Amino acid sequence: MPTFARIPELPSSNLGWTEEEDFLTPFNSPLSSRCRVAVPQQEELFIVEGAEDMASLFSVFAKDISQRVETDLKVAMLEKVILELRYTVGELMTQRTIHVPVASLEPEPFVLKHPIIVVVQSDDDQFVATLFDANMNAAGDTQVEAVDNLKEVIVSMYRRFAELGEHRLGPAPRKQFQVLQSFIAPKA
Amino acid sequence: MARIITKEHALKIAKKLKAIIREEGAHAYAEIFHEERLIAWFGIRRGSEKDKGHDHIQKDLYVNGYQAKMLAACPLTREQWLGILSEKGKL
Numbered sequence: 001m002p003t004f005a006r007i008p009e010l011p012s013s014n015l016g017w018t019e020e021e022d023f024l025t026p027f028n029s030p031l032s033s034r035c036r037v038a039v040p041q042q043e044e045l046f047i048v049e050g051a052e053d054m055a056s057l058f059s060v061f062a063k064d065i066s067q068r069v070e071t072d073l074k075v076a077m078l079e080k081v082i083l084e085l086r087y088t089v090g091e092l093m094t095q096r097t098i099h100v101p102v103a104s105l106e107p108e109p110f111v112l113k114h115p116i117i118v119v120v121q122s123d124d125d126q127f128v129a130t131l132f133d134a135n136m137n138a139a140g141d142t143q144v145e146a147v148d149n150l151k152e153v154i155v156s157m158y159r160r161f162a163e164l165g166e167h168r169l170g171p172a173p174r175k176q177f178q179v180l181q182s183f184i185a186p187k188a
Numbered sequence: 189m190a191r192i193i194t195k196e197h198a199l200k201i202a203k204k205l206k207a208i209i210r211e212e213g214a215h216a217y218a219e220i221f222h223e224e225r226l227i228a229w230f231g232i233r234r235g236s237e238k239d240k241g242h243d244h245i246q247k248d249l250y251v252n253g254y255q256a257k258m259l260a261a262c263p264l265t266r267e268q269w270l271g272i273l274s275e276k277g278k279l
Contacts, residue, residue, distance in 0.1 A: 126241045137244035138215075138231055149214060153231050156212050160219075161226075170227035172250070172278045 096122045100129070100147055108155045109187045116183055120146055134179040135172070158184055192253045197260035198232045198242040201249070204259060205266050222270060227279060250278055 103115045120129045120143045129146035130137045131154065138153045140146030161169060161177035169177060193201075198218070202209060207218035207229075215231040230248035233240055246256035251272060258264035273279045 123241055123243055128241075128244050130244070130247075135247060137247055139233060139241055139244060149231075149233070152213050153215060156215065156217065157229070160210070160217070160229075164226055168225050170222065170225045170279060172228060173226045 098143065100143075102147065102151065105151055105155060105184070108151070110155055110158070110184050111187055113183045113185060118147055118150055134176045136176065154180065154184070193242045193245050193256050193260060195232060195235075195240040195242055197257070198230070198245055201245065201256070201259045202230075202232070205249075205269065222279065227273060250276055 098120050100118045100120055101115045102118050103112060105112060116131060116133075118129050118131055120127050123139070126139050126141055127143045127146040128137055128139050129143075129150035131150060134154075136150065136153055136157065138146060138149035140149045157176065158180045161173060161180070166174055166177065201207075202218035205218070205220045205228075207220045209232075210217045210219060211234070214234055216234055217229055217231055219226055219229045221227065228249055230242075230245045232242065243253070246253050249256065249259070249269070251259065251269065255264060255269075255272065259269060270279065
């Protein structure tokens, strides 16, 4: 451990100054006074022994501080990641995507050759049902309404495509018609 | 997801794209023809609420949300939209 020499205690008013008797003036003379004479104080006010120990102490302090800063940075980064995850989870909870298997188009006079999967996503205060294979969508105030609307759209557009005929369909509607034909058929 | 396209926008888009409106059941269908072929269509929910969401229209028209909004506003014309469809091989 470093050792410190005794630090002389000086009144604050004396800092930088020392007092010396004025021996030139008789004691009882009105001119007698204690005058102030500027005398540079000793530079070795703090006498430190074991400077190497001090250096090692500072090095320990510096290392400790750097570790603290590093820890604070890691904590800040983790806080940021947690906030992002919380936001993402919130978004997922809000969107509430569900997959609905549709097995029937009743009461429409069509049958499904096999069940189809409709994706229903929340969108603000409404729901959008999508048949991704055919890129057909319908919205509704509830999930059930959105799926019902999509069924209606599917049947209506199937009829419309059939009415127009393939030669009057552009590439996208033609593909939609082909997808619909693969799983819808009019009731016999 | 923020609402981008409302029913009001949907009707504006239908008008701008010179769509033929066909009504059936709970929907009106805006059908867009080009050179006598149906190239795109979208459903519009019937009802009085003008702010009813129709964000799916962007998927029906093969455009992104920004382009859909531009269709509803002035900047994107029918010809420019046809150009987008052509680039995507939908024409």
